[in-house]
Amino acid sequence: MSDLAPSLELSGLGKHYGAVPVFKNVCLSVAPGEFVAIVGESGVGKSTLLNCMAGLDHWDQGSVRLRGQLLDRLSDDQRALLRRRHVGFVFQAFHVLPHLDVAQNVALPLMLLGAPEPARVEAMLEAVGLQGLGARLPQQLSGGQLQRVAIARALVHRPSVLLADEPTGNLDTATAAKVMDALTAQTRSHGASLVLVTHSEAAAARADRVLHLTADGIV
Numbered sequence: 001m002s003d004l005a006p007s008l009e010l011s012g013l014g015k016h017y018g019a020v021p022v023f024k025n026v027c028l029s030v031a032p033g034e035f036v037a038i039v040g041e042s043g044v045g046k047s048t049l050l051n052c053m054a055g056l057d058h059w060d061q062g063s064v065r066l067r068g069q070l071l072d073r074l075s076d077d078q079r080a081l082l083r084r085r086h087v088g089f090v091f092q093a094f095h096v097l098p099h100l101d102v103a104q105n106v107a108l109p110l111m112l113l114g115a116p117e118p119a120r121v122e123a124m125l126e127a128v129g130l131q132g133l134g135a136r137l138p139q140q141l142s143g144g145q146l147q148r149v150a151i152a153r154a155l156v157h158r159p160s161v162l163l164a165d166e167p168t169g170n171l172d173t174a175t176a177a178k179v180m181d182a183l184t185a186q187t188r189s190h191g192a193s194l195v196l197v198t199h200s201e202a203a204a205a206r207a208d209r210v211l212h213l214t215a216d217g218i219v
Contacts, residue, residue, distance in 0.1 A: 009030075039213070089162075100138075108153060127152070166198055
């Protein structure tokens with residue numbers, strides 16, 4: 001935990017679809033290096049909330065401040081640049097590109113920043129237990145290996161905030177534990193803040209704080 005300014009702050013955040021509220025009055029502050037898990041029933045809006053944190057989705061009330069910047073005051077291009085530099089995102093469905101090999105998938109954030117660093121990619125693959133697999137295509141990997149590719153890709157540019165959406169949801173218990181080992185170890189080693197939304201009690205138990213999202217807010 002750090003005394004520095006929060007990496008991420010939500011204040012009175014609310015979202016609805018038409019007349020149907022998804023969530024409201026969500027207030028949250030995440031310190032640099034802190035691991036926060038958000039749990040809640042299916043359909044309560046956990047993934048939508050995570051997308052709002054990254055500025056990938058819009059909200060109707062309140063504000064999101066990422067690294068001190070209010071996202072609703074930024075243009076789409078400014079939000080994209082802020083994400084590219086400072087945010088990593090791990091999706092439940094992996095979202096690796098099938099026509100690129102493992103090393104190329106992991107290198108994507110560095111390529112977008114104009115700073116390709118093959119040595120850093122190799123080091124990250126080794127850190128998540130994928131050493132020697134850089135030349136393989138995604139269809140040659142298991143689900144657990146694919147999720148570790150996604151983690152390596154999300155962390156290779158050393159973001160200050162990592163957002164993870166049910167990263168173990170498609171995995172068996174043993175593989176899920178290995179993926180969480182890689183995720184938490186690499187997040188801690190980079191000093192990144194981690195916000196994880198999950199149904200998994202085992203994954204949530206690793207967090208510094210566990211918060212519950214309901215339609216009325218977060219507790």
